Amino acid sequence: MKTTTFILVTLLTIKAATAQQKEAVGESPWGPDDEIGTLNMMTEASQLQVLSQIASGKVYDLSVDYFVGMPSFHSLGDPGYQYWLTHTPHGTVVDNPNGLGEAMNQKVSYTGDAISMYTHMGTHIDALNHFGLNGKIWNGFTPEEHLGDKGWKKTGAETIPPIIARGVLLDVAAAKGPLPKNYRISAADLQLVLRKQNVRLQNGDVVLIRTGQAQHYENAADYLDNYPGISLDAVKWLVEEMDIMLLGADNLSFEAFPPERTDNWVPVHTYLLAEKGAMFIEQMFLEKLSADKVYEFAFIAASLKLRGASASPMRPVAFPIQTKQ
Missing domain, CATH: 3.50.30.50 (Putative cyclase)
Known part of the structure; x- marks a missing residue:
């Protein structure tokens, strides 16, 4: 029985190794x-x-x-999809990122965004x-x-x-x-x-x-x-x-x-x-x-x-x- 089991395990190992070698x-x-x-x-x-x-x-x-x-x-540990706003119409009025002032930023609305993804x-x-x-x-x-x-x-x-x-x-x-x-x-x-x-x-x-x-x-x-x-x-x-x-x-x-x-x-x-x-x-x-x-x-x-x-x-x-x- 032990001999038969050994032979079977050996054959399966050889078969698996051969399959791997073919790749x-x-x-x-x-x-x-x-x-x-x-x-x-x-x-x-x-x-x-x-x-x-x-x-x-x-x-x-x-x-x-x-x-x-x-x-x-x-x-698998990979990051999901992320989205965020970098500029909003009201935020640009408050922050004045372009330095053009409140009146201009109220007139010209500005939206910007960014993503991160796998x-x-x-x-x-x-x-x-x-x-x-x-x-x-x-x-x-x-x-x-x-x-x-x-x-x-x-x-x-x-x-x-x-x-x-x-x-x-x-x-x-x-x-x-x-x-x-x-x-x-x-x-x-x-x-x-x-x-x-x-x-x-x-x-x-x-x-x-x-x-x-x-x-x-x-x-x-x-x-x-x-x-x-x-x-x-x-x-x-x-x-x-x-x-x-x-x-x-x-x-x-x-x-x-x-x-x-x-x-x-x-x-x-x-x-x-x-x-x-x-x-x-x-x-x-x-x-x-x-x-x-x-x-x-x-x-x-x-x-x-x-x-x-x-x-x-x-x-x-x-x-x-x-x-x-």
Whole structure:
């Protein structure tokens, strides 16, 4: 019995070690200096093509509001969203900060404000330096060589270009009904959605996954409560077989928790960012696209050029396009 137990433990240890060894940062096919990974799939020709297919001037805003008390990663010790007024109409009359006197400050009202926030809040895109494996990030860049006191010198949010591409909504919540807590969306689920929506994916697409979680965004406790997310096999299918360029979802952190592997607490993050150089957008608002059954669109977005940062707020929009169906 002891021998059998020893052999079983040994085999499990070897299996776990092998699984860990298979996870390694990817070497970019776009060269040793590449910092944007799969966004290299975007070209002037591909951008022009999707823009030429826009069918109407109706625009869908795919971002959420920022406000005090909004959902955040506070459980990991990250700061919440803070907002404060630096100038108010009455305060400037009292303080006279511009030195122009009471009469001028009563005539010209002045409001100013400031914010403080974690970069991974609200609708944002994760940069390729956000998660790495075995001491390296995408394309083999190391913190010893490329991380300074003021951020990463490689793959920072400032390197992310404006994104114009064909977008596809995969409305999982509509196809399967309300998803259970902690539900992991599989490749089979996504294939089911594509059949129901009568949509085909194309190389270089931006694929947005609707879990329905954005319905709870105004209530942080509900939004953060054991939310569903995408599985590792689903993202592997999207990236390796469908050649997707960019991903997004309406939940807090894209994948579901607790993690589906015991040797990696964020296997979807490290697979996409570190192994494949594929970025993704979190905390999107996809409810209006879903309500109008808009599944194919021109996706247009740009993020703030936060030098060295691991993420940046993003304001994506969608314009319905003509389809071949």
